[in-house]
Amino acid sequence: NFEIGAFRHRYACALSRTVFLGEPTARARHLHQAALDGFLAQVETIRPGVRCSEVSQAFQRAFKPYGVRKESRSGYSIGLGWVDGGVSFQVDDETVIEPNMTFHVLIGIFEKDDGYIFSETVRVTENGVKSLSSMSRDLLVNY
Numbered sequence: 699n700f701e702i703g704a705f706r707h708r709y710a711c712a713l714s715r716t717v718f719l720g721e722p723t724a725r726a727r728h729l730h731q732a733a734l735d736g737f738l739a740q741v742e743t744i745r746p747g748v749r750c751s752e753v754s755q756a757f758q759r760a761f762k763p764y765g766v767r768k769e770s771r772s773g774y775s776i777g778l779g780w781v782d783g784g785v786s787f788q789v790d791d792e793t794v795i796e797p798n799m800t801f802h803v804l805i806g807i808f809e810k811d812d813g814y815i816f817s818e819t820v821r822v823t824e825n826g827v828k829s830l831s832s833m834s835r836d837l838l839v840n841y
Contacts, residue, residue: 699815703780710780711830712802714817717838729814730837732764733805737816737835740772740787740803744820744827750791757787757805766807773803776819797822800830 701714718726739760743753757772773787777800785793787801804817816835820827 699813701815701817708778709800710776710778711819712776712780712804712817713819713831713833714804714806714815715833715838716814716816717840719840721841722837722839725812726814727837728764729766729807729812730816732761732766733807733814733816734835735764736761736768736772736805737803737818741820741827741829744795744801744803744822745825746795746797746822748795750785750787750793750795751789753787753795754789754791758789761805767809768805768807770806772805773801773817776800776802795822797824801827 699714699716701712703710703712736757739756740753743756754772761768771786771788775785785791799822800819802817802819807814819830821830
């Protein structure tokens, strides 16, 4: 699992991926699809006027059918530091999203014998979000 960050003019940007050396297990492929579907549900929901709790609910609707357990938040504000203000994509955060907010949309799944992580930093536009990454969202495998 890799989580990397970059800073430009003191603003933080984070990105996480799991890389598989050799053939991924069926469970790893399952976790990737669950994380990707949850991520996509979030980025399709994020826009001005939406509450952070609504983004969390969209994540759960897409993620829960996979039967994978994740109770922690699925993203948080990022900007003038890695974690800049405590706004989170979780069921009890009623913060209203505004243009130019920036979020680290993070799906970390950590189990007893395994783990998987997938994230990108996105900026809220007038109509949705723009990812600050152009990295592939495909399962990363190195044979």
